[in-house]
Amino acid sequence: MKALLMQHQCVKALDESWDEDLIERKRNEQIDTVWSFIFLHLSNSIIREVGKTVTAEEIWTKLESLYKTKSLPNKCYLWKQFFSFKFDPHFDLEANLDRFNKLTQDLTNSSEKLTIEQQTVALLSALPEKYKDLRNALEYGRTFITVEVIVASLRNKELEFQSETKTSSIGFGYIVRGHN
Structure with missing residues (x-):
């Protein structure tokens, strides 16, 4: 505003x-x-x-x-919202990331200090089951991880999902036409 x-x-x-x-x-x-x-x-x-x-x-x-209140109940509410955040399957990746960023910014705006570790753990914990392999690779395959690395990996994985969906629907169309 x-x-x-x-x-x-x-x-x-x-x-x-x-x-x-x-x-x-x-x-x-x-x-x-x-x-x-x-x-x-x-x-x-x-x-x-x-x-x-x-x-x-x-x-x-x-x-x-x-x-713009900085009261204890407000801070508690923001922390609970932050650490209980989960990706909503009704939203796409970008909308879910936007929701996560809003929670992060709300905490920061209330003068709370968010560490890189808190942000990465919260984001990794928020991921749905379809990102299980990616989450495991990020958690166990690195010594240090940032939100930016997670977001980049999620976007790449999302492109893979989209590519797989297109490939399977093209293949299905080919099979159907082959039987006619």
């Missing part, structure tokens, strides 16, 4: 750090623009939480207090 506000050159309305020469009317226009821009990008449930705010700074502060 902050990047969008920067793009529209009105991010200063969040903390009201104005340039000296900006006239009052222009400041008020930017405050209104930023407030409405943020407000229009919120879900109904969040709007109910921040609906009484008037300025851009108020709505931003309220959103930070609601969602």
Whole structure:
């Protein structure tokens, strides 16, 4: 959201750090623009939480207090989500990796320190059975492993799966045509 506000050159309305020469009317226009821009990008449930705010700074502060919390229960929840994460078979590889990255970033944003080992163990543990051979090769075939190595290996394996699927469907089509 902050990047969008920067793009529209009105991010200063969040903390009201104005340039000296900006006239009052222009400041008020930017405050209104930023407030409405943020407000229009919120879900109904969040709007109910921040609906009484008037300025851009108020709505931003309220959103930070609601969602940038660093409380112990929030951190516990994030850690549980992180270590219990499993790939969802209804999503493709990239969507599952995106979900994993979001959990990682949520923890980092809450000022928690994630080690390389924690990330690699969590990602390897999240893999479904179809990646069992790859997981074993990565776990036992190396002395050091990173998330980047796992992701690259997963993408290569996914290409293999796709190639095998195409080959088997072409072969099946050939057999069917051969009997006609």
